[in-house]
Amino acid sequence: MSEYETIARRYIDSWNEQDPDKRRALIDELYTADATYTDPLADAAGTAAIDGVVGGAQQQFAGLRFGLGPVDGHHDLARFTWELGVPGAEPLVVGFDVIVLDEGRIARVHGFLDKVPG
Helix, strand or coil: CCHHHHHHHHHHHHHHCCCHHHHHHHHHHHEEEEEEEEECCEEEECHHHHHHHHHHHHHHCCCCEEEEEEEEEECCEEEEEEEEECCCCCCCEEEEEEEEEECCEEEEEEEEEEECCC
16 A cells, blocks of 8 residues: 555544544644644644544434545545445535645545535
């Protein structure tokens, strides 16, 4: 598994981690302290704010899980698709994220939503 795939997998794991303390520890380890997360619905700066976005998504979509699609990367950039839904069923949400790395940690996330509920 490439460095990009490993980081993308850990990123998805953070979105799926239901224990708030474990999720926060994973986010603190995965992101730089001044990391930013931006998608069409959220704009967060710092690990506490990013943890708040993840926790909010978990509450909004309780019982659903994130899955990782293909990962590609070069230099300090990685891109990957993801989906949210019930495992084995048609995903409710599909997205595409681009992450910027700083010494192996996520410094920025630029998220896009390709499929959202109507």
